[in-house]
Amino acid sequence: MHLAAATLLALTAGGGWVPAPSAPWDTPAGARCDFAVHGEPVVDEVVKRVLATHPDGSxxxxxxxxxxxxxxxxxxxxxxxDADASGSALITYGTDGSQHWKVAGPVLVGFAENGGTLPRGLYIVDGLYTLDVSASGYKTLKMQGGSVDALCERVD
Known part of the structure; x- marks a missing residue:
């Protein structure tokens, strides 16, 4: 097993988990795909566990x-x-609104026009990778191994 995957699995073991439901969402035509898109969880058993907090408690x-x-x-x-987004992630939240994701498995990620290292679209990113989200929302995807599935093409 890859070291990053082993570390992620070790950090996600144990108790203290609480539900982290995903809300339905909508994007207008042109925001992610050429057409308007609706996303709706049909299976949602995601849980989260806070591992560290900032001095303000966040x-x-x-x-x-x-x-x-x-x-x-x-x-x-x-x-x-129906997109499988059942990956495991360890997300570090910056006080400036930035995020650093370490991910094993599939996650659904949207990219705006000129908003990251992938073209505008909705994607299932699967494998071992990191995703940095700047305070301005720019997304930098760094794959260690895996695949990217363009969902706009699947529902066009």
């Missing part, structure tokens, strides 16, 4: 794990795809 490092399947739908045509 969460600094949080582990997430659990089954998550999101139905991604083209609201114009009704075409949909």
């Amino acid at each position: 969460a600094r490092t949080v582990a997430y794990k659990g089954d998550l399947v999101v139905r991604v739908s083209n609201t114009g045509t009704g075409a949909s795809y």
